[in-house]
Amino acid sequence: xxxxxxxxxxxxxxxxxxxxxxxxxxxxxxxxxxxxxxxxxxxxxxxxxxxxxxxxxxxxxxxxxxxxxxxxxxxxxxxxxxxxxxxxxxxxxxxxxxxxxxxxxxxxxxxxxxxxxxxxxxxxxxxxxxxxxxxxxxxxxxxxxxxxxxxxxxxxxxxxxxxxxxxxxxxxxxxxxxxxxxxxxxxxxxxxxxxxxxxxxxxxxxxxxxxxxxxxxxxxxx
Numbered sequence: 001x002x003x004x005x006x007x008x009x010x011x012x013x014x015x016x017x018x019x020x021x022x023x024x025x026x027x028x029x030x031x032x033x034x035x036x037x038x039x040x041x042x043x044x045x046x047x048x049x050x051x052x053x054x055x056x057x058x059x060x061x062x063x064x065x066x067x068x069x070x071x072x073x074x075x076x077x078x079x080x081x082x083x084x085x086x087x088x089x090x091x092x093x094x095x096x097x098x099x100x101x102x103x104x105x106x107x108x109x110x111x112x113x114x115x116x117x118x119x120x121x122x123x124x125x126x127x128x129x130x131x132x133x134x135x136x137x138x139x140x141x142x143x144x145x146x147x148x149x150x151x152x153x154x155x156x157x158x159x160x161x162x163x164x165x166x167x168x169x170x171x172x173x174x175x176x177x178x179x180x181x182x183x184x185x186x187x188x189x190x191x192x193x194x195x196x197x198x199x200x201x202x203x204x205x206x207x208x209x210x211x212x213x214x215x216x217x218x219x220x221x222x
Contacts, residue, residue: 027079031069034059035079042080042124047131050077074137081128081138081145084121088114089152096156105211108156109204112181113196122185150174157211167217173210177203 027035037058041049052063052073059066070076092111099107116122132139153174154161164170180203187193 028069030061030065031079034061034066034069034076035083038076038080039083039124042127043120047127050080074135074141077128077138078141080124081142084124085115085118085149088118088121089149093152093155096158100158102208104156104158105208106204108153109200109207111156112153112177112203113200116181116185116196117188119188122189126186126189146178149178153177157207159211159214164214164217167214169210169214169217173207173214177207 034055038050038055041054041058050073052066055076056063056066066076070079089111092107092114096104096107096111128138128142132142150171151161151174154170159170161170180199184193184196184199188196193199
């Protein structure tokens with residue numbers, strides 16, 4: 001399983017240059033303060049509530065510091081998008097590494113539930129989605145975030161993507177799991193769901209069945 005990398009930002013390299021999963025751990029303490037301030041504004045006021053002036057005031061920095069660290073608003077928003085589920089995902093992965101078999105699958109599904117029920121993070125994510133449909137830079141970044149999210153799902157389950165890349169069920173599993181959790185998060189946001197126990201029980205049954213088929217496939221299958 002590929003480890004999550006930890007890199008420091010090189011001079012002149014923006015946070016948006018890093019792949020999701022790396023960017024936040026690569027940021028300086030001041031840059032992380034800026035991301036936290038922007039995220040708080042997003043969660044309280046929505047996407048249009050984020051401006052250089054408001055973020056600078058909330059973070060206690062000048063606007064030039066934001067430009068130095070993130071390049072432009074798109075770069076800042078990229079880091080904000082990463083931050084929404086970043087820490088939770090890495091925490092779930094660290095916990096999963098001590099587990100195997102059915103215990104690991106159960107933990108992975110519980111992790112999906114935790115992420116889905118993270119109301120503030122989900123609200124921020126869905127605030128950004130409509131704008132990502134129209135803004136190329138933000139859309140590309142969120143595509144990369146989904147790719148990272150797909151990989152997280154597999155790592156939580158202990159599936160080696162490199163060894164199993166021949167199996168179409170691997171990619172399909174990550175896409176379906178992401179779609180299910182997105183849909184459930186919408187239901188939670190609308191007040192349709194609150195507990196998710198039954199939905200997650202059904203999801204676990206599905207995941208177990210697909211993982212069993214993935215693990216049964218010959219490693220040398222083309």
